[in-house]
Amino acid sequence: MIMQQVRDTRQRIKYAFLTVTAAIAVSAAASGTASAQAPTYVDAQKPGGTVKLYSAPDIKSSAIDAPTLPLLVQGASQHDFYPVKVDGKPYWVDGMDVKVVRSAQARCSQSAGIQAAGTLGAAANRCQ
Incomplete structure (x- = not known):
């Protein structure tokens, strides 16, 4: 007991x-x-592809092709759409039609150096 x-x-x-x-x-x-x-960008899924810009976060709203790529995401996503601005006007990009690019980098004073494949958390972008 x-x-x-x-x-x-x-x-x-x-x-x-x-x-x-x-x-x-x-x-x-x-x-x-x-x-x-880090800033988040959206780009075409394939090189040379286009991205549709919608006036609202749904595919039923009017759409045009983006004139330049990649586009900077300007806030939180809604219904799987990302808010972007083109020529100062707000648009929405369908998250299923784009590749999301996040440029996260480690910020440290000393790099971890050479890593082996078997090292836990091995990556070139890693602090010691």
Whole structure:
């Protein structure tokens, strides 16, 4: 009986520790991405392709072809459409018709150096 209570207490402590650790990790990740958010662009899915610009975030609204690519995303997406501006006018781009390009870069004073394929988190864009 006492051994069962000890096991139950250990499981509760372990669960509480894992919950707190996960909450701290999510909080740190959210604050890190919010402060260093890189610009997001949309481009044609294939080289030389076109992108349709809509007047509202739906495919039923009027559409024209974008004169230049890539286009800078100007806010949060709605209904899988990205807001962009062309010649100072707001338009929407269908997320299913474009390639989203995010130029995220690590910002650190010292690079991680050479990485092996088996190294956890190996990437050229990584800090030490």
